[in-house]
Amino acid sequence: MAIVSSAPRLSSHVVEVPLALRRRRRPGEALIQAFLFFCGAVSILTTFGIVYVLTRESLLFFAAPEVNLWEFFTGTSWIPAVGEFGILPLVNATLLTTTFAMLVALPLGLAVAIYLSEYASTAVRNVIKPVLEVLAGIPTVVYGYFALTFMTPILRTIFGRDVVDIYNTASAGLVMGILILPLVSSMSEDAFSAVPRSLREAAYALGATRLETAVRVVLPSALSGITAAVILAISRAVGETMIVAIAAGAGPAFTFNPFKAAETMTGHIVRISGGDLSYDSIDYDSIFAIGLVLFVMTLALNLISRAIMRRFREVYE
Amino acid sequence: MSRIHSEPGRSGMLDRLWHEDDDLFRHNLPGRHRAGRVWEALFLVALLVGILALTLLIYNIVDQSFGLVAVQFKVDPATLAVDGTPVEDLSGSQLVTLIRERVSKGVVRRLDSEQPLEERGRDDLLAIVMERVVDPKIVRSWSLTESLLKRAAIEAERADTYPEASLEFRSWVNLEFISRPQSSSPQLAGVRTAILGSLWTIAITILVAFPIGVGAAIYLEEYASDNFINRIIQTNINNLAGVPSIIYGMLGLAIFVRLLEPLTSGALVGGVADPTTANGRTILSAGLTLALLILPLLIVNAQEAIRAVPRSLREAGYALGATKWQTIWHHVLPNAIPGILTGTILSVSRAMGETAPLVVVGASTFIVFDPNGPFSKFTTLPIQIYQWTARPQAEFRNLAAAAILVLLVLLLTLNATAILMRNRFSRRLA
Numbered sequence: 001m002a003i004v005s006s007a008p009r010l011s012s013h014v015v016e017v018p019l020a021l022r023r024r025r026r027p028g029e030a031l032i033q034a035f036l037f038f039c040g041a042v043s044i045l046t047t048f049g050i051v052y053v054l055t056r057e058s059l060l061f062f063a064a065p066e067v068n069l070w071e072f073f074t075g076t077s078w079i080p081a082v083g084e085f086g087i088l089p090l091v092n093a094t095l096l097t098t099t100f101a102m103l104v105a106l107p108l109g110l111a112v113a114i115y116l117s118e119y120a121s122t123a124v125r126n127v128i129k130p131v132l133e134v135l136a137g138i139p140t141v142v143y144g145y146f147a148l149t150f151m152t153p154i155l156r157t158i159f160g161r162d163v164v165d166i167y168n169t170a171s172a173g174l175v176m177g178i179l180i181l182p183l184v185s186s187m188s189e190d191a192f193s194a195v196p197r198s199l200r201e202a203a204y205a206l207g208a209t210r211l212e213t214a215v216r217v218v219l220p221s222a223l224s225g226i227t228a229a230v231i232l233a234i235s236r237a238v239g240e241t242m243i244v245a246i247a248a249g250a251g252p253a254f255t256f257n258p259f260k261a262a263e264t265m266t267g268h269i270v271r272i273s274g275g276d277l278s279y280d281s282i283d284y285d286s287i288f289a290i291g292l293v294l295f296v297m298t299l300a301l302n303l304i305s306r307a308i309m310r311r312f313r314e315v316y317e
Numbered sequence: 318m319s320r321i322h323s324e325p326g327r328s329g330m331l332d333r334l335w336h337e338d339d340d341l342f343r344h345n346l347p348g349r350h351r352a353g354r355v356w357e358a359l360f361l362v363a364l365l366v367g368i369l370a371l372t373l374l375i376y377n378i379v380d381q382s383f384g385l386v387a388v389q390f391k392v393d394p395a396t397l398a399v400d401g402t403p404v405e406d407l408s409g410s411q412l413v414t415l416i417r418e419r420v421s422k423g424v425v426r427r428l429d430s431e432q433p434l435e436e437r438g439r440d441d442l443l444a445i446v447m448e449r450v451v452d453p454k455i456v457r458s459w460s461l462t463e464s465l466l467k468r469a470a471i472e473a474e475r476a477d478t479y480p481e482a483s484l485e486f487r488s489w490v491n492l493e494f495i496s497r498p499q500s501s502s503p504q505l506a507g508v509r510t511a512i513l514g515s516l517w518t519i520a521i522t523i524l525v526a527f528p529i530g531v532g533a534a535i536y537l538e539e540y541a542s543d544n545f546i547n548r549i550i551q552t553n554i555n556n557l558a559g560v561p562s563i564i565y566g567m568l569g570l571a572i573f574v575r576l577l578e579p580l581t582s583g584a585l586v587g588g589v590a591d592p593t594t595a596n597g598r599t600i601l602s603a604g605l606t607l608a609l610l611i612l613p614l615l616i617v618n619a620q621e622a623i624r625a626v627p628r629s630l631r632e633a634g635y636a637l638g639a640t641k642w643q644t645i646w647h648h649v650l651p652n653a654i655p656g657i658l659t660g661t662i663l664s665v666s667r668a669m670g671e672t673a674p675l676v677v678v679g680a681s682t683f684i685v686f687d688p689n690g691p692f693s694k695f696t697t698l699p700i701q702i703y704q705w706t707a708r709p710q711a712e713f714r715n716l717a718a719a720a721i722l723v724l725l726v727l728l729l730t731l732n733a734t735a736i737l738m739r740n741r742f743s744r745r746l747a
Contacts, residue, residue: 039532053571111363139670211353239561241673302559
């Protein structure tokens with residue numbers, strides 16, 4: 001009350017601002033603001049650049065006489081040399097590696113997140129989180145090396161050398177799972193810690209054990225956050241390149257056998273562009289068409305993940 | 318009756334709890350606790366698997382970076398000694414004589430035309446002797462574990478398969494490995510070109526990404542009102558962070574390498590390094606591509622740092638009559654800069670390890686000359702690792718492992734700097 005009543009008195013004390021100061025134009029300030037706006041706009045330009053480049057070259061690709069849009073999405077063989085452009089083998093290999101990655105990352109990541117948020121002491125957490133950060137910070141080419149020189153030999157020893165190829169999607173997928181584990185665990189842990197303490201207290205008060213509280217109360221409450229994490233992880237796995245380029249094999253193959261070599265979308269782009277690539281060739285245009293499919297897939301996954309995250313935030317805030 | 322039906326859960330449960338005393342609480346309690354312990358163990362196992370994976374990864378790399386090798390010489394260096402002086406201690410002129418005697422005429426002529434033998438330094442000459450005359454070849458390599466545990470078996474295999482070779486313990490990471498350029502023979506190959514390429518590329522990335530990234534962050538935090546276009550910019554940055562890095566490579570290939578070739582190949586500036594071969598696939602193109610790649614990450618980090626600066630500092634600035642920019646420049650930025658730098662270092666270490674976009678932009682597969690400016694062809698450390706890993710021979714795997722060690726040490730140094738800065742920063746705030 002006192003504050004409100006004193007407000008008008010204060011305003012009568014305000015010094016008359018000299019007109020010159022109030023109205024002064026400051027070209028320097030305006031220039032700086034314009035530059036800063038340009039910096040922000042660079043990101044928009046980047047997006048436009050990506051969409052423009054991918055669409056333009058893809059249109060050139062689809063305009064080529066040997067390419068047919070229907071066959072592109074339904075064809076099961078990708079052999080540019082004889083003009084067969086069916087993207088399914090590449091998509092199929094991508095889905096195979098992604099599935100294996102999620103088979104590793106989802107259970108392990110969730111378990112790690114539950115342990116860190118519901119069981120671990122602060123001391124343990126302080127040790128574990130940096131370890132996970134290190135895992136996430138290792139360049140993917142190193143994981144590729146690991147897949148080829150460590151995981152593949154192990155798989156070949158377990159399942160037999162005739163069964164498992166030197167290059168195979170299982171090895172690449174499993175190692176990719178390790179790469180993605182920190183992403184799943186840290187995002188899920190964030191989701192867990194966003195669950196209000198009162199829910200846990202209520203469960204304990206009803207006589208639930210720690211496990212029952214974690215699995216039946218905290219986990220369902222954090223489900224949307226976890227879903228967002230999983231979708232983002234899938235998007236990351238789909239776009240992951242170096243592990244599959246090194247360990248999954250060179251050469252598109254339409255196979256559901258994870259122990260056979262098969263080239264993913266990203267792996268194919270890297271192999272084709274790593275060679276001597278001449279512009280305006282069908283090879284050059286084709287990688288942009290694959291890139292467009294890849295871009296649309298990951299963008300859709302990211303948007304879904306963000307949408308779920310936004311809804312999730314509204315629940316507890 | 319109807320009341321109980323409408324709230325069966327609460328009143329029914331409470332009634333029963335009340336009357337049957339604590340039977341319900343105790344219901345199968347040992348079993349539930351057992352399940353709890355089992356699952357806790359499982360969660361812990363998952364954690365250990367994660368740690369185990371990291372351990373195995375590092376073990377695998379170290380295992381391949383050191384170990385026994387079987388070396389075979391074309392000419393035993395002992396036979397090259399002149400008057401009892403071993404070949405390493407020969408004078409420059411003696412080495413020249415040796416080269417003219419032993420190396421084929423054609424090669425000598427080529428070497429002479431590059432730079433006359435007599436004018437070369439002793440180290441250079443010795444390197445030629447080792448490469449052209451002694452010509453050591455690693456015929457077989459073993460991992461560190463094998464070398465330590467199965468020494469006898471390795472000895473037997475060497476005597477059996479490579480009777481002329483000698484065994485020696487080799488650390489694939491060594492000073493020469495770091496100081497030598499790329500080579501097609503594994504024992505002479507080094508990462509000098511790759512390290513320099515990485516440093517050049519990163520320098521350009523920082524020069525471009527840092528000002529733009531911080532500028533964008535300032536704009537979004539200090540200037541942008543909550544209108545349509547600014548919301549679009551913010552959403553767009555968040556979405557760009559999720560675009561696969563290989564897509565940025567394709568953007569770089571189409572825009573920087575192809576469309577802006579006159580600029581990125583240096584033709585416009587007149588600084589053409591090698592016009593016949595570089596054609597846009599230059600350090601500049603690579604650096605710009607990586608800059609676009611890390612921009613979203615850098616902006617988001619910088620935004621957080623700027624947001625953490627207390628509002629009162631800005632108010633104080635305004636109250637003293639400072640303009641908006643003066644307030645930002647003299648008060649907000651100095652306080653946010655440690656956070657901004659930490660975020661920058663983290664983004665840069667991401668760029669340092671990127672491989673896929675650079676392959677797409679067109680890293681060179683084999684260059685032996687140091688990059689001499691933004692318009693020269695390039696290779697980087699991760700690219701080098703990728704190429705060596707892709708080769709079938711085991712010796713190149715060893716080289717790849719050694720290069721990975723170098724890369725990891727570089728990244729670790731960068732990250733440690735970031736963490737130290739973060740700690741210093743948080744202490745200052747506290």
